[in-house]
Amino acid sequence: MKQPVLIIASLLFLAQSASAAGIPEPRRIELLNLLKHDCGSCHGLSLKGGLGPPLTPTKLQGKPVDFLAATILYGRTGTPMPPWRPFLTNREADWLAQQIKEGVQ
Numbered sequence: 001m002k003q004p005v006l007i008i009a010s011l012l013f014l015a016q017s018a019s020a021a022g023i024p025e026p027r028r029i030e031l032l033n034l035l036k037h038d039c040g041s042c043h044g045l046s047l048k049g050g051l052g053p054p055l056t057p058t059k060l061q062g063k064p065v066d067f068l069a070a071t072i073l074y075g076r077t078g079t080p081m082p083p084w085r086p087f088l089t090n091r092e093a094d095w096l097a098q099q100i101k102e103g104v105q
C-alpha cells in the first residue's frame, strides 16, 4: 500500500537533485578549483577581494544570480573581468554564481 508513495517520493527526490545540480560531481570539483585558483587570482584566494571585488554572500546580496552568471560568461568590458564563455556552459556559470552567492570556502 505504501509503495506508490515511496516511489513517487524517490522520483521527486531524483528529479530535484538532478535539476538543482545538473552538473556531475567531478565537474563540480573542477569548477570549484577554477573558482579558487583562476577567479581567486583576481578576487582573492578566499574571494574576499583583490584586483577584483569580493565575491562573498554579503557583498553579492541583492545581485541576482542571472546578473552574476552573465558577468561570469561575458566579463565586463573596460574592466579586467574576462569572459569565461569559452570554458563554461550557461548552466555551469549559473551554478558558480549560486555558489558564490551562498558562500564557498
Ligand code: HEC
Pocket (backbone or CB within 6 Å): 034, 035, 038, 039, 040, 041, 042, 043, 051, 052, 053, 055, 059, 060, 063, 068, 069, 071, 072, 076, 079, 080, 081, 082, 084, 096
Ligand atoms: C583578471 C582578473 C579577474 C579574473 C581572473 C576574474 N575576475 Fe571577476 N571581476 C574582475 C574585476 C576587476 C571585476 C569588477 C568589474 C567591474 O568593475 O564592474 C570583476 C567582477 C566580477 C563579478 C561581479 C561582482 C559584482 O559585485 O557585481 C563576478 C560575479 C565575477 N567577477 C566572477 C568571477 C568568476 C566566477 C571568475 C572566475 C571564473 C572571475 N570573476 C575571474 C576581475 C577578474
